[in-house]
Amino acid sequence: MRFGDLWSWYTQYPYLKRLPNRQVLEQAVLGAADVLLWQQDAFALADGYDEATDEYQNLWIHGDKPDPSLVTDDTLLVQPARAVAQRARVVATPSIEPITPADGSNSGEGSIPSPGPGAVTPTPGPSPQPSPPPAKKVTRRFWGVKTLSPNRPAADFANIQQEVLAHLEAADGVQLEVRIEITASAPDGFTEQQVRTVRENATQLKFEDTGFEEN
Incomplete structure (x- = not known):
């Protein structure tokens, strides 16, 4: 369009x-x-x-x-x-470029110059052993940190799932670990109801570590 x-x-x-x-x-x-x-x-x-x-x-x-x-x-x-x-x-689609001799000459495909009169044909020596190919580097680990928007954390996490996690999950034999870290501070403090609700829900969701601080 x-x-x-x-x-x-x-x-x-x-x-x-x-x-x-x-x-x-x-x-x-x-x-x-x-x-x-x-x-x-x-x-x-x-x-x-x-x-x-x-x-x-x-x-x-x-x-x-x-x-x-x-x-x-x-x-x-x-x-x-x-x-x-x-x-x-x-x-x-790789690009293919013609090979040009270093001296710029064009002797024709497959042509081999013949030795001149009186030239001595060198005795072939042992063929050089090819060097082993360099070890291929393999990317084995990924890590990433992102702060989600407090106003739309679910939408942000959905984007991460589609754009990052989905591609990581596609790797053969991948071991994927996703952690969520939450910090919250309220200038006037949390109410008892809020504290009790969050603690109970975190326990039900099997949070590894949770807690509130008093000061």
């Missing part, structure tokens, strides 16, 4: 949400870089589309740097699934 067409729809159809000006829509499109669940709630961007190759030109997907800074009428809003599929094809 062209951005210019999208803006035209907002100016023509009254059932669409009214926008103060075009800049608001531009900022909303550029805000795709800040959307965590971008494959569900946002889109990729491109400068054009080549029908012959069925590929988008100058494709940008969430996580690419630098972030997009300009939107024009011809900017394309691309479905995340199509953008990810194209990026996967590009990564999976």
Whole structure:
């Protein structure tokens, strides 16, 4: 979808949400870089589309740097699934470059220069033993710390589950450990009812360690 067409729809159809000006829509499109669940709630961007190759030109997907800074009428809003599929094809196709001799000559494929008159053919020596390949480094451990929003901890944790834990769980034989650490302080103190309720619920939920402090 062209951005210019999208803006035209907002100016023509009254059932669409009214926008103060075009800049608001531009900022909303550029805000795709800040959307965590971008494959569900946002889109990729491109400068054009080549029908012959069925590929988008100058494709940008969430996580690419630098972030997009300009939107024009011809900017394309691309479905995340199509953008990810194209990026996967590009990564999976290695580029092949021709090998040129160091002296810049081109003796022809497979040609071997013949020795000149009186040349002595060297006696082949023992073939050098190939060096063992370097040991492959294996990434075996992940750790991470994040403070959840006190106003929406459930939503934050749901995002972590979808964007981080789900990928870690997909590893073969993974041993996943997730801990929740809670700290709370009230200037006027907690009521007896609050203390009793939290203690009982923490016990039912099998918290490893809980407690209140008095001062």
